Amino acid sequence: FEFRFQSSDPAGNPNFQLQQGWAESISDKTGGRIAIELLPVESIVAHNETQDAIVAGILDGHITDTSYFSGKDPAFGLVANPVGAWSSPDEMFAFMDNGGGKELMNELLEPYGLHFIGATTPGLEAFVSKVQLNGVDDLKGLKMRAPEGLVQQVFAAAGAAPVNLPGSEVFTALDKGVIDAADYTVFSTNHAQGMHGVAPFPVYPGFHSMPLVEISMSKAKWDALPADLQAALTESVAEFSRSQVAALAERDMKAIEEAKAGGEVTVIDWAPEERAKFRTIAKGEWEKVAGRSKNAQRVYDVLTGYLKENGLMQ
Amino acid sequence: MSDLEDAHAIEKEDPGAIAEAGMLGRWIDRGGIVFAIGIVLSMVILINEVLLRYLFNAPTIWAHETTIFLCGTAFIYGGLYCTARDKHIRVVLIYDVLPRRLRRLLDIVISLVCAGASAIFSWAAWTMVLRAAFRPDGSFRLERSGSAWDPVYPGAIKIFLLAVLAVMAVQFLLLAFNYARGRR
C-alpha cells in the first residue's frame, strides 16, 4: 500500500523531520507493505484544505493541527485546543487513549470521510513577548497576535487585544512593535526563528496552548487495510507521539539553556495560581463555543465529563 | 516648463469591454465598480484598524479578515474583468507576424480552449462548493473562518469563485462566437 500524507509543518521544521522519521518507521514495521510519502505543508494543497483533498482522493492522509478545520465545525477548534484543559501532553494522551477522546475524534471525522489513527502534539507552546508578563493581570490591553479560534477568544476574555496577523507577519510585527506578544509555537522553534531576539521575555512553559495534532487518513482506504496493518499503523502513531514529545522537550531544554546563557533573554515561568486564573477564564469560553454547534456541545460534554471524573476540574 | 501636450488628464479615457465580448462583456465591465469600491474600502478598513489599535489600543477582530475577503473577491473578479476587456497579458511574438485571417483563427481557438478549461474548473469549483456549503449530513452550512469572529468568508469566496469561473466560460464561448462571426 502506498499512501501520500501531507503535514501542516514546513520542510525545515523539526516537527516535520520527526514526522518523516515516523513515515519511514511504518515501512520498517510492516516489512515494506505500507509506504508513506510525507509531503510538507502547501506542497499539494494549503494547510486548511487537506481534509477536502483527502475526501476528494487527492491525498490519502494528513498530519495536522485539528483546529485548522474550526471553520468547518467549531467542534474541531474546541477538541484541538481546549485552552487550559491540559497541563502536559500525557494528560491529553490519556484522554485520547482511555478517556473516550479517540472515539470522539472518529465521531467527528468519520462523517467527513476520514479515519482518526492517533494524536500527537508538539507539546506546550511557549508565549512570545517583548514585555515582562508575570500573570493574567499583565495581559490587560496587551497587543498580541493570536491565531483564529478559541485561543484568540480566551485572550480577548482575559482583557488582551488580540490581533489577527498571519504567521508570516509575526516576526516583523514584533520587531517593529506593532504587537507586543504572540502566540506562536514551541520554545525551540521560536528561538531558532529569532523571535527571542526581538521579544526577549518568553513565558515558558506556556499557559495558553497545546495543540492536538491528528494523524488521520481516508476512511475508505483505512477500511480496505487488513487488520494487522491497521493495528501496526495505530501502534506506530502511539509510539511516535511519545518520542516526538520527548525529542521536542529535549530541544526546548537545550534552547532554553542556550537562551539563558546568551544573557539577553529572560525566561518567565508563571506561578500555579496565575495559570489557574487563566484556566478559569478559558473554561468560560468553552461554553460559548459549545453553543455554536451540536458537535461542539458533544465535545464539551465529553471533555468536561472526563476532566471531572479524573479530578482535573471541579 | 510645462508642455501642454502631455499635461496629465484627470479622467483617462476608458476603453471598456471589447466589442467581441458582447452584452455580457459590457455587464462584466460595469460590475467592476463594485469590486473597485471594495479595494478602496479595504484601504479605509486598514487605516481604521491602525488608528484604533495605535491610538485607542482597541484593534478590531474583523479588519484583517474583511480586507482579505474584499481583496480576494477583487482578485477573482479582476481576472474576469480582464477577460472581457482583453487586458490579460499575451506573449504575441508569433501572433503578431501572422496574417489577419490566421490571427482570427487563433483567437477563436484560444477562446474555445480557455472556455473549455474554465468550464472544467467550474465543475471542480462546484465539488469544492459542495463541501464548503453543506455539512456531511447534507444540511446547509457555509464554511466559516473558524476565528473568534468566525465570518462565512471562506464559503462565500468559494461560491464566488465558482460563479466567476462559470461566467468566464460563457464569456470565452461568446468571444469565440463573435471572433468567428468576425464582428468588430
Add this chain to the structure above:
Amino acid sequence: MTDIFGSFQSLGIESGTLLMFVMLLGLLVSGIPLAFVTLLVALVFALGWFGPMVVPLITSRVYTFVSSFVFVSVPMFVLMAAILDRSGIARDLFDAMKLLGGRLRGGVAIQTIVVAVILAAMSGIIGGEVVLLGLVALPQMLRLGYDKKLAIGVVCAGGALGTMVPPSIVLIIYGLTANVSVGDLFTAAFIPGLMLASFYVAYVLIRAYLNPAIAPIPDEEPVSIGEKLRLLKGLFLPLLVVAGVLGSIYGGVASITEASAVGVAGVLVSTILRGEFSLGLLKGAALQTLQTVGMIVWIGIGASALVGVFNLMGGIKFVSALITGISDDPTIILLFMMLILFVLGMFLDWVGIALLTMPIFVPIITQLGYDPVWFGVLFCMNMQVSFLSPPFGPAAFYLKSVAPPDISLGTIFRSLLPFIAMQMLALAILIAAPWITGR
C-alpha cells in the same frame, strides 16, 4: 476519452517534466493569455497524469492564493500608483528631482533607482512597485529623451528590488520554510540589495558618459531661485507620504501590509491638499487597480496550481534525486541548484518556485554544511533574476500592463538583458564572497 486519464504516468517523471516545460513554452508563445498558460498545463497534467478527481486541487490552490493576506499590499501599491498617475504629484516630484540631479548625466535614471530603493524599503512584494515606477517614472524619462531601453530596464529592475531590500516576503517565506531567523535574513540581505542597486547606478553612469545621447541633461538655461523654490515644493508632499509609510513600519505603528494602506491614504490626502481630488479621479484609479491586480494575481495563480500538480506527480522526490545524484562536490550541487532556480525562473512565478524548491533545497544545504541564511539571500537574488528573465518575466508583464502600447514585450525583455547580467554578477559575487552577507 477515459483512456487518456492517467495515461501520462507511463511517460515517467523525467519525460513528464520535460513535456511540461515544452508545453509551457509552446503555450506561452502561442498568444494564450498568460494567466491561462500555467493553468492549462496544470489542467492537462491533472487530467493526463491522474484523472478528473485531481482537478479540484487546482481550484483549491486558486482559492488559497486569492485569500492570502500576503497579497493585500498589491492592490494598495497599485492604487497608490494609479492615483499618483492621475494627479500632478508624480510629475512635480520628477521636475523637482531634476533640479537636484543637476548636471549629472543619467541623473533622472539614478533618481529613479533611488526612489525604487525607497519603495523597496516600504514594501515586501513586487508588482505594485513596477507598476508605480512604470506609471510615474517611465513617462518622465521618456519625456526627457532618455533611451527607451535604459529607462525600461531601470524601471523593471528597480521595481523588482522590492523583495531584495527588507522587508521582503520572499525572505519571510524562506525563513518560515527553513526555520531560520527572519531578522537574520533581513540583515544579511540588506548589503547585497544595496550592492545590486549600486550596480544599476554604475551601469547608468557608464552608459550615459560613454554615450551622452541616451541620457540628455535637461534644460540648459539657468533656473531662477524663485522657480527653484516653486519646484522644490513638489518634493514636499511625496516626502511626507514616504515618511508616513516608512515611519509607520519602522515606528511600529503598522504592519507591512497596513503600511501600504497608509501610503494610499497619504497620496489621497495629497491630492486633496493640491485641489486635484475628485470622485472621478478615485473611481478611475480604483477601476484601473482592479484591472491591474486582476492581471497580476491571475499570472501568479497558475504557477501555484502547477506546482501542486507537479508535487503530486512525485516532483519533490524527482528533484531531490536529481540534485543528490549530480555530484559529491558541494560546490557543484550548489551551482546546480542555482541552475535549477534559473531555469524555473524562466517559466514560473516566484511563489511557485519557492513552494517547489525550498522544501527540497533547504535540507540538502544544511546537510552539506552551508549556512541556510546565506543560502536564503542567494535564493532571493535568484528570484531577482526570475522577475526579469524571459519568457516568463513577471516584472516585464507588470510593466507591459501600464506602459505605452508602442512598447512591446520583446522590447522590454531586450532592455532587461544587461540588468539580468548584473543580477547574475551579484549572485556570483555572493557565492564567491559569502562574507558580504555578514555570515
